[in-house]
Amino acid sequence: MSDFAELRLDGVRRRFGGRDALTGLSLTIRRGEFIALLGPSGCGKSTALNCLAGLLPLSEGSIWQDETRLDTVPPERRGFGMVFQNYALFPHLSVRRNVSFGLQMRRLPRDEVRRRTDEAIKLVRLEEHAAKLPGQLSGGQQQRVAIARAIVLEPALVLMDEPLSNLDAKLRLEMRTEIRRLHQSLGLTTVYVTHDQEEALSLADRLVVLRDGRVEQIGTPQELHNRPANRHVADFMGYRNLLPMKVKAVHGATVTVDGAGLTLDGTAVGDVAPGDDVVAGIRPEDLLAGEHGVPVTVEVVEYQGREFAVEARTGEGVALHLRALERPAVGERITVTAAPSRVLVFAS
Amino acid sequence: MSDFAELRLDGVRRRFGGRDALTGLSLTIRRGEFIALLGPSGCGKSTALNCLAGLLPLSEGSIWQDETRLDTVPPERRGFGMVFQNYALFPHLSVRRNVSFGLQMRRLPRDEVRRRTDEAIKLVRLEEHAAKLPGQLSGGQQQRVAIARAIVLEPALVLMDEPLSNLDAKLRLEMRTEIRRLHQSLGLTTVYVTHDQEEALSLADRLVVLRDGRVEQIGTPQELHNRPANRHVADFMGYRNLLPMKVKAVHGATVTVDGAGLTLDGTAVGDVAPGDDVVAGIRPEDLLAGEHGVPVTVEVVEYQGREFAVEARTGEGVALHLRALERPAVGERITVTAAPSRVLVFAS
Amino acid sequence: APNGGGATDGPVPEKPDDAVTINILDVAGNLQLTQGMIDDFVSKNGDQISKVTYSKATAPELVGKIKAQQSAGRVDIDLVLTGVDGLAAGIDQSLWTPLLPTHAARLPGMNDYQEGAAAMQKLAGDFGVTITYYPSGPLLEYLPGKVPTPPKSAQELLAYAKANPGAVQYARPSNSGPGRTFLMGLPYLLGDSDPKDPVNGWAKTWAYLAELNKYVTLYPSSTSETMKNLANGSAKIIASTTGWDINPRVLGTVPKEAKVQTLEGFHWVTDAHYAVIPRGVPTGKQAAILNLLKDMLTPQQQAKAYDQGYFYPGPALKDVTLSMAPEESQKALAEYGRPEYEQLIASNPLEVPLDAKSLVAAFDRWDREIGGAKVKK
Amino acid sequence: MSDTALRHRLAERGVDRQLLLLVPGLACVLALFVYPFAYGIGLSFQPASGGVLGAYRAFFTDAYQRDTIATTLGLALPAAILNVAASVPIAYLMRGRFRGKRFLTTILVVPITLGTVLTAEGLLNYLGPTGWFNRALMSIGVIDEPVRLTNNYWGVFFSLVITGFPFAFLLILSYLSGIDPTLERAAATLGAGRWQRFSRITLPLLAPGLATTFCLTFVLAFSVFPSAVLVGDPAGSTRVVSIAAYHAAYEAYDYPLGSAIAVIMGVVELVVVAVVLGLRSLFYTGSTGGKG
Amino acid sequence: MRRLTVGAWLVWGAVAFFLINLAALIGAVVVNSVGRRWFDTWLPQGWTTHWYASAWKEFGLLQVLVVTLEVALLVVAISVLVGVPASYVLARRSFPGRRLVYLLFLLPILMPPITYGIPLATVLYKYGFAGHLAGVVLANLVPSIPFVILTMTPFIEQIDQSVERAARMCGARTWQIFARILAPLLVPGILAASILVLVRTVGMFELTFLTAGPDSQTLVVALYYSMSAAGIRAQQSVDAMAVLYTSSMLVLLVAALRFVNPTQLVARVKDEPD
Ligand SMILES: Nc1ncnc2c1ncn2[C@@H]1O[C@H](COP(=O)(O)OP(=O)(O)OP(=O)(O)O)[C@@H](O)[C@H]1O
Numbered sequence A, B: 001m002s003d004f005a006e007l008r009l010d011g012v013r014r015r016f017g018g019r020d021a022l023t024g025l026s027l028t029i030r031r032g033e034f035i036a037l038l039g040p041s042g043c044g045k046s047t048a049l050n051c052l053a054g055l056l057p058l059s060e061g062s063i064w065q066d067e068t069r070l071d072t073v074p075p076e077r078r079g080f081g082m083v084f085q086n087y088a089l090f091p092h093l094s095v096r097r098n099v100s101f102g103l104q105m106r107r108l109p110r111d112e113v114r115r116r117t118d119e120a121i122k123l124v125r126l127e128e129h130a131a132k133l134p135g136q137l138s139g140g141q142q143q144r145v146a147i148a149r150a151i152v153l154e155p156a157l158v159l160m161d162e163p164l165s166n167l168d169a170k171l172r173l174e175m176r177t178e179i180r181r182l183h184q185s186l187g188l189t190t191v192y193v194t195h196d197q198e199e200a201l202s203l204a205d206r207l208v209v210l211r212d213g214r215v216e217q218i219g220t221p222q223e224l225h226n227r228p229a230n231r232h233v234a235d236f237m238g239y240r241n242l243l244p245m246k247v248k249a250v251h252g253a254t255v256t257v258d259g260a261g262l263t264l265d266g267t268a269v270g271d272v273a274p275g276d277d278v279v280a281g282i283r284p285e286d287l288l289a290g291e292h293g294v295p296v297t298v299e300v301v302e303y304q305g306r307e308f309a310v311e312a313r314t315g316e317g318v319a320l321h322l323r324a325l326e327r328p329a330v331g332e333r334i335t336v337t338a339a340p341s342r343v344l345v346f347a348s
Numbered sequence C: 001a002p003n004g005g006g007a008t009d010g011p012v013p014e015k016p017d018d019a020v021t022i023n024i025l026d027v028a029g030n031l032q033l034t035q036g037m038i039d040d041f042v043s044k045n046g047d048q049i050s051k052v053t054y055s056k057a058t059a060p061e062l063v064g065k066i067k068a069q070q071s072a073g074r075v076d077i078d079l080v081l082t083g084v085d086g087l088a089a090g091i092d093q094s095l096w097t098p099l100l101p102t103h104a105a106r107l108p109g110m111n112d113y114q115e116g117a118a119a120m121q122k123l124a125g126d127f128g129v130t131i132t133y134y135p136s137g138p139l140l141e142y143l144p145g146k147v148p149t150p151p152k153s154a155q156e157l158l159a160y161a162k163a164n165p166g167a168v169q170y171a172r173p174s175n176s177g178p179g180r181t182f183l184m185g186l187p188y189l190l191g192d193s194d195p196k197d198p199v200n201g202w203a204k205t206w207a208y209l210a211e212l213n214k215y216v217t218l219y220p221s222s223t224s225e226t227m228k229n230l231a232n233g234s235a236k237i238i239a240s241t242t243g244w245d246i247n248p249r250v251l252g253t254v255p256k257e258a259k260v261q262t263l264e265g266f267h268w269v270t271d272a273h274y275a276v277i278p279r280g281v282p283t284g285k286q287a288a289i290l291n292l293l294k295d296m297l298t299p300q301q302q303a304k305a306y307d308q309g310y311f312y313p314g315p316a317l318k319d320v321t322l323s324m325a326p327e328e329s330q331k332a333l334a335e336y337g338r339p340e341y342e343q344l345i346a347s348n349p350l351e352v353p354l355d356a357k358s359l360v361a362a363f364d365r366w367d368r369e370i371g372g373a374k375v376k377k
Numbered sequence D: 001m002s003d004t005a006l007r008h009r010l011a012e013r014g015v016d017r018q019l020l021l022l023v024p025g026l027a028c029v030l031a032l033f034v035y036p037f038a039y040g041i042g043l044s045f046q047p048a049s050g051g052v053l054g055a056y057r058a059f060f061t062d063a064y065q066r067d068t069i070a071t072t073l074g075l076a077l078p079a080a081i082l083n084v085a086a087s088v089p090i091a092y093l094m095r096g097r098f099r100g101k102r103f104l105t106t107i108l109v110v111p112i113t114l115g116t117v118l119t120a121e122g123l124l125n126y127l128g129p130t131g132w133f134n135r136a137l138m139s140i141g142v143i144d145e146p147v148r149l150t151n152n153y154w155g156v157f158f159s160l161v162i163t164g165f166p167f168a169f170l171l172i173l174s175y176l177s178g179i180d181p182t183l184e185r186a187a188a189t190l191g192a193g194r195w196q197r198f199s200r201i202t203l204p205l206l207a208p209g210l211a212t213t214f215c216l217t218f219v220l221a222f223s224v225f226p227s228a229v230l231v232g233d234p235a236g237s238t239r240v241v242s243i244a245a246y247h248a249a250y251e252a253y254d255y256p257l258g259s260a261i262a263v264i265m266g267v268v269e270l271v272v273v274a275v276v277l278g279l280r281s282l283f284y285t286g287s288t289g290g291k292g
Numbered sequence E: 001m002r003r004l005t006v007g008a009w010l011v012w013g014a015v016a017f018f019l020i021n022l023a024a025l026i027g028a029v030v031v032n033s034v035g036r037r038w039f040d041t042w043l044p045q046g047w048t049t050h051w052y053a054s055a056w057k058e059f060g061l062l063q064v065l066v067v068t069l070e071v072a073l074l075v076v077a078i079s080v081l082v083g084v085p086a087s088y089v090l091a092r093r094s095f096p097g098r099r100l101v102y103l104l105f106l107l108p109i110l111m112p113p114i115t116y117g118i119p120l121a122t123v124l125y126k127y128g129f130a131g132h133l134a135g136v137v138l139a140n141l142v143p144s145i146p147f148v149i150l151t152m153t154p155f156i157e158q159i160d161q162s163v164e165r166a167a168r169m170c171g172a173r174t175w176q177i178f179a180r181i182l183a184p185l186l187v188p189g190i191l192a193a194s195i196l197v198l199v200r201t202v203g204m205f206e207l208t209f210l211t212a213g214p215d216s217q218t219l220v221v222a223l224y225y226s227m228s229a230a231g232i233r234a235q236q237s238v239d240a241m242a243v244l245y246t247s248s249m250l251v252l253l254v255a256a257l258r259f260v261n262p263t264q265l266v267a268r269v270k271d272e273p274d
């Protein structure tokens, strides 16, 4: 198995003891793409990845690599690389021998093993640490070993299962750039699992949002960010204000909703009719303090470097999250509005 | 021990087997303040907190509560509340009994225990879960139990040791607001340990930045954000571009530095003289694409919702992190500049 | 314990002041025969003995235990029932309270020992009182179905073993009564120079055992094992004694039809059980024990020693006949007993066994040269 | 003030009043283990004859005594090796979760409850010349003479296997489940087949556990006493050291010799354990991925 | 679902062979203990429970069982009382000499009981403990206390220390922490250790054998005597006694396995779903 033009998952389903962990995942991965699987804990992300890697047999569906059926091939013969959440480095082997393990399994000539190992170690900038055991490395370094080990085989596809979740904030940012760089410079095809929307947005060419084992939406980061398909995706995409409301009027794509003492104009996502219960989603950064609008009382103010994150409450007691450039005083009353194009109305 | 006007740490030092984990921490905490201890892993944050709580004896120095010496008082009699990183809930006691534990230790009358427990549980909105065991709660709920348990005693001081680090991104944001709200509404005095600068900035009235057991800087969030005292603090405060350079000229507060093929004007922090080796710190968001400036090649582009995070490389191979509103193509050449007021020059 | 704290030496009263508790340690399997006698005495003499506790141990531990208790100054074993081995080891280490001749007058039964028992009593010196006795062996036991013509002399036995390798079995002597009786009986059969001196006087015996060893595949570590093998046919001829002949057949371990055979020119090597009192037992208890022993050495009580052939015949006294025994004994022995024993006992010489030291030397030599010879060096 | 300073200095090094909690345990071990052991060593240097080393000389110059060491090692080493070697594949197949695992584990661990006597009786009854085993073999015609499996080396060996295997199995199962299963999966994605995953990842990580297990099983087997008497040939091929020690102390009343033999036994065993643990230190001995 | 390889078939075959033989071995004893007479045949010539009754009577099993229970409970209680605090310190604290102390606690488990049993018995006899319940209990403490320490130390280690600190911050004194927080959390561990110690003590032959007196024999020792002491006994009643012994041990073991996951003896890991 080596290179391919596309990889197709076709109605992939996996059950655990009668419960579906993943249902009907259909997805085509093109060569060179960076795909992120995104979703809350337990939504089936790892299950999907393991099915793809061959570590879990499918309950239904099939996986195709161009015209070859892949789901009956054992993992060791799929030729994919995988980076595990906790890295899964072999604790008894040095960095060098961790990286060369896969090459040795292929019985490549010694010289080639040495050459390619050195190259991979250099790529992840671990030359100085090549002789150490994984236990002697920091989290970020271990992470890099795991990546080197996966890519040294020049795999057709690299799978990564929340590779950054064990790192601290600063390192996470750095490693994120690193991963994207490697993907680009080596021309890899990558499937990346994460529950962090920021990470997914910043890394991927396309995102697959999962919930309860089902696909909620597939699209580019922009698509997901600006037009989440439903309230769950919106919740995940940073629409922190999700207000249950009722549709009052519909004018084309623009709907007027009210509820909890608020009246807003927004853009409908999906079909809504007057009288429907809906959820209006607004990002904090789209709620602007202005002359006209809803009066709210400032409750909590947080400094965020440039701006202030504010939690405020309407007269009816609904909490709203917004941003302000100047620090408002706690208890101050301000008015806020949002552009109708920035208010998404989801059928609930 | 109960209320106080201020709490004073005076040259607090703690050694572990000959190695200093914390040296010369002097700090005055005023009633009602929210202090954050910030620093990378292993810098002595938890040590400082545990010394304050009385869980670790001091090697040197003293702690004073107004005029009473506190460092010889055992923890159970200092009357402080503490929220632990992993919550440290009593796994065998229900939520209610976790919260009431401290009251029972004080041998308060039954009625009062019940009343105050109910109140605290209501405050953190866990009424429905009062009878459950901690193991049956989600991370955020456990977090709230831990807070309720700490504040039910109406402690003079609440200590929190990275209370949010085990939560996922979305929940972390919510709980952060929650903690700030409780601090404000109950009029608590809080000392909060974190390694996340964003968290520290958004929560605290004053920040204490630690490194290797030493205080690097104490100040308000704005002070730290805009005027970090040295390169380490800057690194922590999001100055992602830290470029080693040489001072070319000094004109009052403005210095001209160059190195690695770049020449920049910046603002000196501390004393610098021409010829000095310095580090220039620039936040990614302060590096602007413009007509004139340094030409760089785009290497990695990450989508971040509104803007794009870009890693680019100068002709001399120095990596720069910047932001762009439009997606630049990888490989594209652009020019970037930074306002001199936004470039900080640290003596190194 | 009642009377536990009284003086341990000085004159022994006729009776204890108060009823005492007696702890009896049996290292010889003797209680099987005598527990009935003791219980009987206790039930009739509640004023002397309020309670008896019985316990069992192996002979090798006896010395260590008593010695340790004596050096700790707190002896809580009041009466020991032992075979020759334990008795002798205790004499050697001066563990026992001398009972004779001081208390000879209190034990009139001792005058009525039968011939063999009287010889055994000599071994006990001043310390032990013989309470049961049997002539033991050596006997050969076989199933007539499997061995139609049993060997009649030592040489025939050897020839038989040679012809049927693995068919002859005796248990490791140091673990087995029949095993050691066979060992001690051989010098008489073979006409060795000094049957009482295993080191220098047993030349023929050791040679014979070594020769026999070539055809013995197995020395089980207990007599029960040899009995089981006889029963299931994996052994054809095994060493036995009168008691081991009768009792296992009663118990059903060995088929009823098993037969015994003696070898030409054989001498009985007798065996007995003794009662001894460790040093350090309070005089009150000593008095009670002496009264108990006196009672045990009466013909009515001795008849109980017939048991179910466990130590056949069992009584140490003359003229204690089977008809005096409890009905159960009579029934068992009527069915499984062998009338020919009476004749055999009467017409063959009785020999006392080796003294303890020689016996240990014999065991050691047997272990090294016979039992251990199978191991390739 | 200097008192608090000292207290602080000690506390810095981890010495404070809580350490008193160790005292009862330490006292017990010192009084009941170290003291008797030292006493035994002392006793072994005071034989009735032959000077300070007389008891040791008596042991080593007498081939009959000396050979007990070889006999014991000849029993204990193969038994311990077999127990460990047999446990590995079984435990390996029982990693992970499957239905009936607990039941199967329980069944495999049952021999712990048998005790020496039942094992001995069972072996004598079952493997004896007319036991079911020989009967079965003879009735299907594999053999026509009963094979002798008791009252010799094999009887003791089997009893050591029966009593030692469950311990080895439990320990190894436990060590194996301490190895992070994702390591093998990682190896699979790197192209390692079943055997390579086992031999290059699992086995090396298990090696220290194997060494520890081997030591513990070996200790059990090395001290074999009752079964050597009951199913063995205690005068011959299974005259193990403990029989010699028991004989010397409790049948010949030669306490110095008994103690000397016990000391020799301890030394031989510690040598074996030291060799094995020495080999163990050649392997990686850190965390195996599980939260240990 | 998982396909079995040849190797797996071989291993399961070997396991089955072992288990079949084991079952037959146990069966042989059980059958013998209820058989009337059993010579050269497949099965005995009749059945009876008479041997159980005679074993009960002949070996004074009631008293033996009482003694066994007393010894086992005392040993368990003392070793838990002594061992748990020690393992607390070993789990929680690092102090100079910690490794030495740990080694000291490890040694009695690494040494065959008979090597220290003989000198121990001599010493216990010297001080007048041996031959009584006290001596048996003391001797059995030697491996039991270290055993409790070794099993409890990892157990305590995995209880988050900050729970104790949290209790302290709530105002609890040291003893309150022990009584209200640690004790309830340690119950499963203590239970597991206790049952394992119980099983070990009931099964411990050497030490009990060397130190037991007439009134302090436990079941194993009585069993050994019944097989090796002088006198004629029916094998069947010995077997009956062995069956009684094994059944009681089995009950204990099955109970133990309810509390201890056998796979988590040395390493405490969460069962990873796969
Ligand atoms: N081996 C298994 N046996 C039973 N259920 C399983 C198993 N593995 C996963 N599941 C269940 O399948 C569902 C999906 O699990 P999966 O590990 O794919 O989630 P995830 O999205 O990776 O979550 P996380 O972010 O926590 O890793 C969960 O409900 C989980 O409990």
Ligand SMILES: Nc1ncnc2c1ncn2[C@@H]1O[C@H](COP(=O)(O)OP(=O)(O)OP(=O)(O)O)[C@@H](O)[C@H]1O
Pocket: B016, B017, B020, B021, B039, B040, B041, B042, B043, B044, B045, B046, B047, B048, B195
């Ligand atoms: N009990 C201890 N014994 C020895 N060294 C210790 C101990 N506790 C902490 N240290 C050392 O003291 C230093 C400071 O530790 P501390 O726990 O205060 O760091 P921290 O800032 O809280 O780090 P983290 O963010 O990882 O929690 C570290 O180098 C640590 O290794």
Ligand SMILES: [Mg+2]
Pocket: A045, A046, A047, A161
């Ligand atoms: Mg997952």
Ligand SMILES: [Mg+2]
Pocket: B045, B046, B047
């Ligand atoms: Mg910390």
